[in-house]
Amino acid sequence: MTDIAIKNRIRDFYDSLSPHFRDMWGEHLHDGYYEHGDETKEIAQEKLVAYLAKRAQIPQGKRGLDIGCGMGATSVWLARHLGCHMTGITLSSVQVEIAQQHAEQAGVEVAFKVSDADTVTFDEPFDFLWMVGVLGHLPNQHGFLNNSPRLIKSGGRFLLADWVIAPDVSEKDKRKYVDPVLEGMLMPDVASVKNYVNWFEESGYNVISTEDIANATRKTWDEGISITQTPTILQLALELGSDALGLLSAIKGMRKAMDRGLIGYGVVVAEKR
Template sequence: MTTNLEYNPTIDGAASHYDDLDQFYREIWGEHVHHGVWFTGKETDNEAAENLVKMVAELGRTGQNTDVCDIGCGYGATAKILAQRYGANVTGMTISSVQLAYAQANNNVPGKTTFMVRDWYENQLPDNRFDVVQTVESLEHMPDLPTFFRECYRVMKPGGRLVAAAWMSCENPGPWAKRHLIDAITRETQIAGVRPESEFRAATEAAGFVNYQFKDYAKQVKRTWPLCALRTVKGLFTKPHYRRFLFSSKNPNRIFALTLFRIWLAYELGVQRYGVFSADKV
């Protein structure tokens, strides 16, 4: 199902970002448009990406016929794993029509997964619908955290669980880091912000959730960015469409190639964190 999104600079910008960079995301990231988690350092890239999915599933206590809402489902890779391996029923939401088309065309568990283009702030979902509401790297696009979490609470069944994996900043980045890393990353990736963990905790608890639990996985995920940067550099030398896109002034999203290196540096300096947290509705 598709709904029309009202104009919103953040929503429109993010949708355009993912639509314009679709080919590059799939070539550089694959179906999983999120960080990998290297627990041992020996995992393949795909194993690292699936480590994050497994972590989210375990935190959500996801199992047979668990009703899951996946906010920011991307190409549907996480939803398909939850359906195939855990037996969950997953409703995936994206703001990208290109991602939606890919997810639907490659949906090999149609009876267990549903994908739609939908703005979470106007999600039109019924109250008390889901056992788990999860968001893997989509909170960055949400300009209003209190409303976001209130909606999560509304659509969740009593006894349900919220699980989130999110880009975060350190609590007090200095002026240089804020200007050249946090603010620049925010602007260039068309997101609403890279926020400190304290803001997520406050908004989650204000929405009514309890039992908030948080862990920082920055050390385990930061390897994602040098890998992406290396793939991009290789692409510039081996794939003409990389050069055409990245060197054309007509493509405002070409700046993302530089942003890869900013994010890499932000992790190395401890300015950027990667948080995974959960909370319950009683």
Template sequence: MIVPREAQTPAAVAEHYDELDPFYREVWGEHVHHGLWQSGRETPAEAVEALIAHLASTLELQPGQHICDVGCGYGATAEWLARRYAVRVTGVTLSSAQLRQAQARSAASSLLHFSRQDWLENDFEDQTFDHVIAIESSEHMTDKQHFFDEAFRTLRPGGRFAVYAWLARNGARPWEERYLLEPICREGRLPGMGSEAEYRAWAGKAGFVVDGFEDLSTRVRRTWALCTGRVARKLLTHPQYRRYLLDAHARNRIFALSVPRIWIAYLTGSMRYGLLTAHKPR
């Protein structure tokens, strides 16, 4: 696993998303995750929804099922699933800024519930959920094995677990780790970035049966070309973005460097993006 030189705590992750709240919503959008380009002709908004739809199809969601969205962000993905599949979604986030946006959605739907808590110390009872999903949140977990263990504990027998994850290339070379992967972890407040092999091992140790893994790297990397362009335009046209980058008190301003770095990591194959699916035996 790629581990940053500076330890990243849950508090640092929360601060990252709270401080960069306007940046994320303006540059990345309300879903705060990759888009999935299947035909190559999708708009960014269509690609973002395609990523959720692909997950829903994989899980074969049924009306009335209860889903936990680990690292739910602003609640947009949970709202999309509840509206289209009539499922109940419980979301957790570390960020106060994200929770405020998510709770505005839950106020309009009895199918949605959100709370601010650390998944690794969650208060859910055993066998609460039919499905547990994590869309680009496992990277922020300080203990990856415990992340899988908690998913297994809170799932009902037969329940399914689906994880979209940022991954390091298996056997990343020293230059990839030094110039791309370690800085991405440090700048993005990721306590560690695992590989496909490690994710499979953590799932198995937790008790899951791994159903499959899809490498979607080439179908999602356009996200970062778009984000890099958006950041560049914001810097050119919005003085507040330039002031933020020069503000010595802005602890997370360095993340602006990670936007093009992540794009390069995808182009070189140093970084991968995958969907791991597993189930809890009956």
């Protein structure tokens, strides 16, 4: 499948599913951070944003680009809590519409636009880049990171958080446990934290910190499995077609792969030289 075909499939996927995601999962599309384990999924999702912002030392009142902004909830949070001047980009026009409504309801000004992360340009570079649960959707992850310095000022922080593959996964386990998850999540591939570190360093960044927070995010998939088992969701997936059914299977597969230590949740903070 060509890069364009992959991106078109992802765009169509989120155009059709985003309103349903909002109803069953909330405004945030990403994992939750379960600090104590008894948080609701909505609180855990906001805790992830707060944790990542603190980890990256996102400064108050700065200009940020939310790459793959989904339905805009993270950009709105950063605008409300840190006074950041946010721009969010996504392939999905449906997500942009939802995100704009969310910002209006929250009483904050955030710019959302339909754009391809690989080709988008801006007149001025940003103070920081934010990319959570998105890089794995890109056909050429290395290429994106290599070209990303055009979007950020020298000394600016790049916060990357995404699912990562363990460094010692066998080909057999990858085919059996990891690849089906990637297919269901519409992710061409997934890299290791070590790969990300190397790519950042090659692209003109200094890596400030790395960690794997899979233990704190794992309950996300318990919540997901519980939701997918309801008759309403199963019927909806049947109506929406193969990609929706593939997502349900991938949610179960992600929990299994995490339990086996094959997939983690990596966080990398890098600073442009």
